[in-house]
Amino acid sequence: MTHFEITATDGAARAGVLRTAHGDVPTPAFMPVGTKATVKGLHPDRLRAMGASIVLGNTYHLFFRPGVDVIEELGGLHRFMGWDGPILTDSGGFQVFSLRHTLDVDDDGVTFRSVYDGDPARFTPELAADVQRRLGSDVAMCLDLCPPAGAPRADVGLAVERTAAWARRQLAAPRAEGQLVFGIAQGGIDPELRRRSIGEIASLGFDGHALGGLSVGEDRDAMLDTVAWAAPLLPAERPRYFMGIGDPLGILDVVERGIDIFDCVLPTRLGRTATALTWEGRLNLKNARFRRDARPLDEECGCLACDRFSRAYLRHLVTQQELLGLILLSEHNVRFLLDLTAGARSAIERGEFGRYRSGVLERLGAEAAAGQEVT
Amino acid sequence: MTHFEITATDGAARAGVLRTAHGDVPTPAFMPVGTKATVKGLHPDRLRAMGASIVLGNTYHLFFRPGVDVIEELGGLHRFMGWDGPILTDSGGFQVFSLRHTLDVDDDGVTFRSVYDGDPARFTPELAADVQRRLGSDVAMCLDLCPPAGAPRADVGLAVERTAAWARRQLAAPRAEGQLVFGIAQGGIDPELRRRSIGEIASLGFDGHALGGLSVGEDRDAMLDTVAWAAPLLPAERPRYFMGIGDPLGILDVVERGIDIFDCVLPTRLGRTATALTWEGRLNLKNARFRRDARPLDEECGCLACDRFSRAYLRHLVTQQELLGLILLSEHNVRFLLDLTAGARSAIERGEFGRYRSGVLERLGAEAAAGQEVT
Numbered sequence: 130m131t132h133f134e135i136t137a138t139d140g141a142a143r144a145g146v147l148r149t150a151h152g153d154v155p156t157p158a159f160m161p162v163g164t165k166a167t168v169k170g171l172h173p174d175r176l177r178a179m180g181a182s183i184v185l186g187n188t189y190h191l192f193f194r195p196g197v198d199v200i201e202e203l204g205g206l207h208r209f210m211g212w213d214g215p216i217l218t219d220s221g222g223f224q225v226f227s228l229r230h231t232l233d234v235d236d237d238g239v240t241f242r243s244v245y246d247g248d249p250a251r252f253t254p255e256l257a258a259d260v261q262r263r264l265g266s267d268v269a270m271c272l273d274l275c276p277p278a279g280a281p282r283a284d285v286g287l288a289v290e291r292t293a294a295w296a297r298r299q300l301a302a303p304r305a306e307g308q309l310v311f312g313i314a315q316g317g318i319d320p321e322l323r324r325r326s327i328g329e330i331a332s333l334g335f336d337g338h339a340l341g342g343l344s345v346g347e348d349r350d351a352m353l354d355t356v357a358w359a360a361p362l363l364p365a366e367r368p369r370y371f372m373g374i375g376d377p378l379g380i381l382d383v384v385e386r387g388i389d390i391f392d393c394v395l396p397t398r399l400g401r402t403a404t405a406l407t408w409e410g411r412l413n414l415k416n417a418r419f420r421r422d423a424r425p426l427d428e429e430c431g432c433l434a435c436d437r438f439s440r441a442y443l444r445h446l447v448t449q450q451e452l453l454g455l456i457l458l459s460e461h462n463v464r465f466l467l468d469l470t471a472g473a474r475s476a477i478e479r480g481e482f483g484r485y486r487s488g489v490l491e492r493l494g495a496e497a498a499a500g501q502e503v504t
Numbered sequence: 505m506t507h508f509e510i511t512a513t514d515g516a517a518r519a520g521v522l523r524t525a526h527g528d529v530p531t532p533a534f535m536p537v538g539t540k541a542t543v544k545g546l547h548p549d550r551l552r553a554m555g556a557s558i559v560l561g562n563t564y565h566l567f568f569r570p571g572v573d574v575i576e577e578l579g580g581l582h583r584f585m586g587w588d589g590p591i592l593t594d595s596g597g598f599q600v601f602s603l604r605h606t607l608d609v610d611d612d613g614v615t616f617r618s619v620y621d622g623d624p625a626r627f628t629p630e631l632a633a634d635v636q637r638r639l640g641s642d643v644a645m646c647l648d649l650c651p652p653a654g655a656p657r658a659d660v661g662l663a664v665e666r667t668a669a670w671a672r673r674q675l676a677a678p679r680a681e682g683q684l685v686f687g688i689a690q691g692g693i694d695p696e697l698r699r700r701s702i703g704e705i706a707s708l709g710f711d712g713h714a715l716g717g718l719s720v721g722e723d724r725d726a727m728l729d730t731v732a733w734a735a736p737l738l739p740a741e742r743p744r745y746f747m748g749i750g751d752p753l754g755i756l757d758v759v760e761r762g763i764d765i766f767d768c769v770l771p772t773r774l775g776r777t778a779t780a781l782t783w784e785g786r787l788n789l790k791n792a793r794f795r796r797d798a799r800p801l802d803e804e805c806g807c808l809a810c811d812r813f814s815r816a817y818l819r820h821l822v823t824q825q826e827l828l829g830l831i832l833l834s835e836h837n838v839r840f841l842l843d844l845t846a847g848a849r850s851a852i853e854r855g856e857f858g859r860y861r862s863g864v865l866e867r868l869g870a871e872a873a874a875g876q877e878v879t
Binding site for chain 1: 534540542574584815816827
């Protein structure tokens with residue numbers, strides 16, 4: 130039995146199931162981000178109750194705190210964080226480059242300063258494989274080189290080259306039992322480089338493939354155009370992962386273009402800044418207009434926030450910086466994206482994804498769909 | 505049927521049931537403190553699941569934020585905060601005096617600066633009654649005058665006098681349907697003043713009585729001596745409330761002396777500062793010795809923290825300032841005190857309170873019992 134099965138398609142959009150050592154992941158799947166072995170503010174049982182089927186853990190952060198030796202000794206990442214469902218771990222590559230403490234990149238690996246204590250550290254493909262093996266994640270990601278948007282073409286080209294060489298090395302390294310390994314294609318929005326990277330990575334036989342180096346600051350239309358032609362170049366019979374998208378419209382945009390899995394810190398980050406994702410668009414709960422608003426955030430939502438509490442109460446909590454406000458808004462936002470994604474999956478199965486997407490856009494309104502705050 | 509029934513006694517210690525408009529409260533009862541209409545970090549369903557039967561709300565804070573008009577319009581405090589069990593509201597007196605922005609006290613009431621915006625505000629017994637009526641709490645407390653420990657005897661005497669006059673006025677004011685009203689005796693640790701205050705307050709026919717003005721900085725032995733002789737002077741057929749005690753030994757000390765209800769912010773405050781109450785004493789989870797500790801906080805505890813997570817994971821969360829760490833430690837600490845209190849109740853019913861108390865002291869060790877951190 131293959132680890133990935135497509136159960137329905139609708140245009141380029143796909144519905145399927147990713148089978149992992151810790152359970153099945155219905156796709157399209159939104160992965161809540163548990164950077165430091167916790168999805169901020171949410172107990173694992175809440176994630177499960179809300180319908181999350183997989184969470185993301187962060188190799189970079191866990192490597193430094195608490196240290197992979199600690200997690201390994203305590204029985205692996207699942208046991209450590211109390212989540213027995215599937216976990217995907219990123220490789221740390223994105224943090225190494227985005228945290229901007231890179232000291233040196235060479236053919237062998239990358240040297241950088243830890244964001245925790247400033248000490249020099251070094252990541253190689255072999256280390257990325259070994260750390261993720263010891264964490265015991267269900268899906269390990271390759272260490273890639275991720276240049277920022279607007280990087281010189283020569284830099285992007287070198288990143289493509291090294292990413293492929295590193296992918297070969299990581300694929301040859303030992304993995305945890307049952308662990309899947311995904312390759313990552315780079316190349317920014319440069320058609321030739323992106324195409325070359327996909328060709329190289331796709332030829333190596335990974336269990337799945339990611340489009341990396343997008344959603345890193347480039348023009349959105351250019352990004353979506355790239356996804357539109359690049360995603361179909363990734364092997365159709367393997368899952369496709371778009372790294373780092375979490376606004377409602379963006380999720381539908383990449384699903385429409387053939388992406389199966391995606392992740393983003395957006396819902397919990399918005400939750401911690403008093404903002405709720407709703408069918409009316411984003412609501413800033415600090416706004417005085419909610420002071421006496423007896424309605425839930427969203428009439429149709431069944432999350433712990435909407436189930437019982439008024440906007441007025443949530444506003445009170447966030448203006449008073451009460452922990453429960455952050456918890457409830459984080460829960461609501463994660464649930465909103467999980468529900469949105471489940472709706473997309475169901476629409477694909479019915480062959481009505483286009484109608485679903487239009488309906489969402491109409492409900493959200495153009496401004497809200499583009500991620501604008503409506504209050 | 506009376507609202508308070510004593511079901512067992514053991515020495516001066518009592519087990520009973522306080523009946524309120526929103527349900528029964530088995531006593532002795534520890535009340536988690538929901539200052540601003542939320543027990544910090546804990547969803548009401550968690551409080552219920554942990555065995556909390558009553559929570560405390562804070563008139564002072566709710567009066568200013570979000571305002572009693574908002575809470576009233578949204579259906580009262582129970583509905584506002586999503587807790588359908590009993591709620592006791594303090595009168596705001598303690599905050600008016602302890603927040604130290606008092607401008608003037610006269611026979612009619614107290615003028616002070618709001619801690620929120622510095623604007624002058626005024627509380628009177630009639631206002632305290634009216635606010636608590638509109639909040640719709642199950643138990644309303646009288647506005648009292650609470651001098652700090654070490655206040656001149658003349659000040660304590662005047663506080664006793666005004667507290668009695670205010671109690672008469674508040675008792676005459678309208679209350680919410682089914683609302684119980686408790687009087688508060690002042691007098692510090694001065695035998696004559698305390699005795700006089702108890703005599704005056706107890707003569708007025710309140711539904712319950714509190715010892716206020718203790719645990720405000722005075723010597724602990726003097727405080728306990730006062731409780732020992734003062735509690736029995738409060739009407740035996742009415743519940744007795746000790747305001748502001750929450751360390752394990754302190755709880756057992758006041759229960760032993762005939763107190764039925766008590767409250768404290770300690771468990772959630774400790775939780776937010778990475779400290780756990782356990783049968784080994786207080787554990788500071790930031791301590792490096794927990795880095796690889798696979799044990800739960802407490803082997804016998806069934807809370808969400810102990811159910812699944814290791815001390816090593818909790819240490820990781822608190823050192824990384826993760827929300828989930830604060831939530832789990834707050835839950836554990838509240839549960840610890842609820843369990844301790846439930847154990848005391850059960851021991852009183854068996855006539856074994858003395859043995860229970862000794863057992864707790866022995867397990868906790870003298871240092872731990874006295875509230876010292878053991879790590």
